[in-house]
Amino acid sequence: MQTEQQVVFADAARMSGISSRSVHLAVTSPPYPMIEMWDAVFCCRNETKKALRHEKGMQAFESMHRDLDRVWKELDRVLVPGGIACINIGDATRTLDGEFALYPNHSRILSAMLALGFTNLPNILWRKQTNAPNKFMGSGMMPPGAYVTLEHEYVLILRKGGKRLFNDPEAKTNRRQSAFFWEERNHWFSDVWMDLKGTRQNTGDKKLRQRSGAYPVELAYRLISMFSVMGDTVLDPFLGTGTTLWAAAAAGRNGIGYEMDSAFAKMIGESCRQAVPQGRHRIAERLDAHLQFVREREENGKPIKYTNQVYGFPVITRQETELLLPLPVSVEESAENRWQVKYDVPMASAEGKPAPIPEKEATPMKAGQLSLFN
Template sequence: MDQKLEAICGDALEELKKIPTESIDLIVTDPPYNLNEDYGKTKDNLEFDDYLLFTREWLSEAKRVLKKSGSIYVFMGMRYISYVYGILEKELGFTFNSWITWYYTQGIGKTKGFSPRHDDILLFNKNSKKFTFNLDDIRVPQKYYRSVNNMRGANPGNVWEFSHMHYCNRNRKKHPTQKPEALYERMILASSNKGDTVLDPFLGSGTLLRVCQNTERNGIGIDINSEYIEMSKKRLEEKFKGFDSMDERMARIPNDLNDPQIRMEYIENHIKWFLHNHNDAIEDFLFSVKEKYFEKMLESNQLYIFDQYDIKY
């Protein structure tokens, strides 16, 4: 695949106007929430009506550049999310698909009020019937092996638990609102195909381009801050060892894998299905396998899987 990854420095609205009509398969973006966050060259501190005007303008351009079968994911804080929903559905005619809650265990601490522990992500489709959704690419492992279950996995649902990008994370960049790569991985795998073009008008630390790079998509990112553009370009040059975060369910091994043939077939498929972009998680998964099924695998001469990955037993 002749892959194209482009990081553009410029104003989101002006750069969006330069993109050809109906040329983008998917938009995934984390725009400013207008919470007075300092982004180096800019601060998101517009007046209420000015912020809604800005949102209306860039979303209008987003609709124009999306293909008829395209989709858009928009991160948004609670103060404005209902307005963004209204713009997308009532004003621009998008079709609502899902309201996703990203739950995390650590965040801002408050002493007068409840501390926030989630962000919201709106998924809208441009066409109500014709749009991409690759469920098999984003399934999560089942808790139990049952012949009636789809062992390719279950739908992950609309509540996603991923850790914040803590400052101790090996991939943490100098950006105040960096998002985990696994969030973008799930959205991009679900709503685009290999070779498609994915756009982020507010690129920030470059997460979208990094995920596109390793999922065989073309990517376009726009940011007004030249330092963030350079950060994103350098990030693309880093060696890929697996995405910097993961849904913890991806590493669980189902209970009741008692049939030797089914067990080995499942273990090998699990690595291929769920850990394809998470090589650094394979070892932990196999330790879980060893803890749960070691005696049975010993009896059936199946310990070779541990040898393949240098897991001592």
């Protein structure tokens, strides 16, 4: 088994290199309109520059989103019927012309996607941990001029058309093998995520780091595991530092990323190479967590009815009996901005001996790099 991870340094509003109806899942976090550090990304449009210069907040907000609308239209073209788009976005607060206001990025993107015909599925609130001692906004303890703090972002989950179909036997088998554990289902599919920390990476360039807007690799890995199957193609039209490709490779999916700033090229390559040690660590961690869950359940006298055919351990449901997690073993740059990742696929022996369960290993990180599976 192998996957390919590819980067295209171009504007995602014109993804001519991707065929229509060829992408199964999009996982992305665009630049956030009305967050000042991303103004330069949007100010290629004269209308946006003029609105900000004259401090016309809603005009600037709408102009910035019209830039993003072009990408969402392309996303609609390249997704397969039943494909899923997961968009991590935060709202913005800003004072312009003496007026403090919230700019609802999530609702503006949601409106644009619904207008394209997408179906909105239940969304996720990512409540980001913060240690800020003075996190309130506005006039402190004085009503009515104090403001509610923004301590969450959204993960919008949208589907193109009806449910994705898996009609032939091979596709059905692959879907069953791509299952997740029952206890993971209970945790991952909550509508509030509080266990993921925000991410900062040491790019060696302060301005570059600010432009990355990286989310934790666990966020991407979790969404990829939830909404795609092994061998699918995952797209990130705002790739940044390469987190989504890293997560796709670790999960046994193909990845395509679009990024306008080629200054990220070195970091993206480093991210893809991390897919082997970090991916192996995350898979071993998942298996170890399941075994701990089994032990605790059995100690409490709760029966477990089924057995996984690959690893030989107990599982709660029939849908988990064919579950397997391919281990990445090598990554090689096959061409400029393309990487091939190869995997060991676990399987029971001909005599029925279960596949070995990998042990958790130390995961080497580069100095200053903080984005781990959290």
